[in-house]
Amino acid sequence: MNYDLLTTVVIKAALEAGNEILKVYDSENFEVQIKSDNTPLTIADEKANAIINSYLVQTDIPIISEENKQTSYSIRQYWDSCWIVDPLDGTKEFINRNGEFTVNIALVEKGQPIIGVIYAPVTKTLYYADVKVKKALKAVLNSHDSTIEEVIEKSVSLKLNRLESDIIRVVGSRSHMNNETLNFIEEIRVGGNEIEVVSIGSSLKFCLIAEGSADVYPRFAPTMEWDTAAGQVICNAVGVEVISQKTNLPLRYNKENLLNPSFICKKK
Known part of the structure; x- marks a missing residue:
């Protein structure tokens, strides 16, 4: 499995989904529905989910998304790998317009997440990582339309360099x-x-x-x-x-x- 290629796919998916989310966010109003589990849903969730799915289906890896109909465990239990997606994490933050919402996409193998992307559309801040090579990066972008080359150019490695403190x-x-x-x-x-x-x-x-x-x-x-x-x-x-x-x-x-x-x- 080419993890670098898959990371590129999910970065593109997250950026495009984030762009679509902000179109709704910046509109004057949007309808809020309440799902059966008592959590909110907006058209932004649905549009972002459609975009992300359009990218991920090309990988031939099955998808678990908050906004998809869930596949029975009688089938899922045989999946060695799958995508796990929240097309709009923090819908309450989205509704409250405080900017603290994200697009979440992760690849899971044998129960453990191994590559992942988190994108905060309002600040155009992208986090992405590959556990197998112990690499996590952060990029603050100029545009949702940034190319992969531009993402790489702006990426800095995350390090736990906290000073000692009480x-x-x-x-x-x-x-x-x-x-x-x-x-x-x-x-x-x-x-x-x-x-x-x-x-x-x-x-x-x-x-x-x-x-x-x-x-x-x-x-x-x-x-x-x-x-x-x-x-x-x-x-x-x-x-x-x-x-x-x-x-x-x-x-x-x-x-x-x-x-x-x-x-x-x-x-x-």
Whole structure:
């Protein structure tokens, strides 16, 4: 499998999807539907999903996307690899117009995510990584129409070069801070550490950890596999783990139940 080629495909897909999302975002108004799981859906989710699927079907690798009809596990259990996609992660942030939403695409092999892309359309910031070669990069682009050559030219490697500090920076969600998370933060504080809470939406929380702008991301509210797969790739590539609180092992993907257990994301 040519992972460099697949990375190029998903970068192109994410940029084009991000462009389409912003067309809706910048419009005067858009309809918000509520899905059966009580989560919001907009036309931007649907348009981005269609674009991403049009790219990924060309790879002949099956797709799990939040906005696709899910394939039965009786079939999925035989997949050695698959794409896991959230065409618009942070729909609540999109609706609130705070800019903190992303496009998430990851390739999973044998339950583990190995290449991934996260794109924040408002800031034109792209994160992409390949776990097998331990490489994660960030590019702030001039345009959604940037070529792969332009992406590479603007890319810088992510490094965990945080200076020693007594302050523990804990990532919290703008939409999902709960009592368990607050208790986790309090336990760190009781341990004698000063706490700084960094709030941000969508999979950008993983990116903060991967680029050294925060130290730990505890998640005790529900997430689905498409919320975390791309973020786990970015983190794993720089030596950050995303550990299930149920198994004490890295989160796994293409499970029978696509709901994630609680997890903690932090440096090894």
